[in-house]
Amino acid sequence: MGLKETQAYQFLKFTNLSLKNLGIREAVVPPVSPFKEYPDAKKIKLFIDEFPPTPNFFEILSKRRSKRGYKRAPLSLKEISLLCYSAQGVTGIAGPYLLRTAPSAGALYPIETYLAVNFSSEIEPGIYHLEIRDFSLALLKKGYMGKILSELALGQAFLGGASVIFIWSAVLSRTISKYGSRGLRYIFMDVAHICQNVLLASEALGLKACPVGAFFDEELNKFLELDNGESVIYMATVGK
Numbered sequence: 001m002g003l004k005e006t007q008a009y010q011f012l013k014f015t016n017l018s019l020k021n022l023g024i025r026e027a028v029v030p031p032v033s034p035f036k037e038y039p040d041a042k043k044i045k046l047f048i049d050e051f052p053p054t055p056n057f058f059e060i061l062s063k064r065r066s067k068r069g070y071k072r073a074p075l076s077l078k079e080i081s082l083l084c085y086s087a088q089g090v091t092g093i094a095g096p097y098l099l100r101t102a103p104s105a106g107a108l109y110p111i112e113t114y115l116a117v118n119f120s121s122e123i124e125p126g127i128y129h130l131e132i133r134d135f136s137l138a139l140l141k142k143g144y145m146g147k148i149l150s151e152l153a154l155g156q157a158f159l160g161g162a163s164v165i166f167i168w169s170a171v172l173s174r175t176i177s178k179y180g181s182r183g184l185r186y187i188f189m190d191v192a193h194i195c196q197n198v199l200l201a202s203e204a205l206g207l208k209a210c211p212v213g214a215f216f217d218e219e220l221n222k223f224l225e226l227d228n229g230e231s232v233i234y235m236a237t238v239g240k
C-alpha cells in the first residue's frame with residue numbers, strides 16, 4: 001500500500017482548503033456545551049496566590065527533556081494548581097468565551113483535562129476532572145490509579161511512579177460543529193498547545209514530565225466513563 005492509500009493521507013486531502021475548494025460539504029453536527037462539569041462531585045479548590053520565581057524562559061526551553069524515572073514524590077496543592085493553570089487556566093473573558101493559557105481554534109476549547117493524582121501531600125489519590133469555571137478538581141474515583149493507567153498506556157510502567165498524570169480528552173462536537181472534519185486537525189493542535197504548556201511549566205517548577213501518546217483508547221475512555229462524543233487523545237506524566 002502506498003502513502004496515498006492510507007487513511008492519514010486521505011484525511012489530510014479530504015480536509016484541505018484551497019482557493020478552488022473552500023471547504024467540503026458535510027452533514028452539520030449540532031454544537032454542544034463548551035463546559036463539562038461534575039456538579040455533584042467533591043471539589044478541591046485550586047489556587048494561584050502568586051507566581052513563583054522560575055529560571056529564565058529560554059533556559060527552561062533548553063532544559064526541557066522527557067523524563068520517565070520518577071521518585072513517587074508528593075506534589076503540593078500549589079504545584080498541582082500551577083500545572084492545571086498552565087494547562088487550562090482562565091486568563092481572560094471575550095463575550096461568551098473564557099480565554100485560557102493555551103490557544104484554541106475558534107476559542108471553542110474542545111479539550112477536557114482529567115488528572116490522576118498518584119502522590120500528593122495535600123490531595124488524596126484519585127482521578128479528578130479539572131472544572132474550568134471555578135478552577136477546581138472534581139473527584140471522580142478515589143485511590144491510586146497509577147498501576148491501571150500504566151496498563152492502559154500499553155504497559156508503560158513509568159506512569160505508576162509519576163506524581164500526577166494528565167489525561168486529555170476531546171469533546172469532538174465543540175470543534176467539529178464549526179469546522180467539520182477539518183476541525184479534527186485543530187483538536188490535535190489544541191491539545192498539543194496544552195501539553196506543551198504543562199511540559200514547560202513542569203520544567204519551570206523543577207519537575208520532570210513526559211508526553212504519552214501510546215494508550216488503549218477504548219479501554220481508557222471506558223475507564224473514565226466517557227460517552228461516544230468524547231475520547232482521550234493525549235496524556236502526560238509529571239513527577240520528581
Ligand SMILES: Cc1cc2nc3c(=O)[nH]c(=O)nc-3n(C[C@H](O)[C@H](O)[C@H](O)COP(=O)(O)O)c2cc1C
Pocket residue numbers: 064065066067068156210211212213214215
Ligand atoms: C505525540 C507524542 C507522543 C509521545 N508518546 C510517548 C509515549 O507514549 N511514551 C513515552 O515514553 N514517550 C512518549 N513521547 C516522548 C518522546 O519519546 C520524546 O519527546 C522524544 O523521544 C524526544 O525526546 P525529548 O522529549 O526528551 O526531547 C511522546 C512524544 C510526543 C510528541
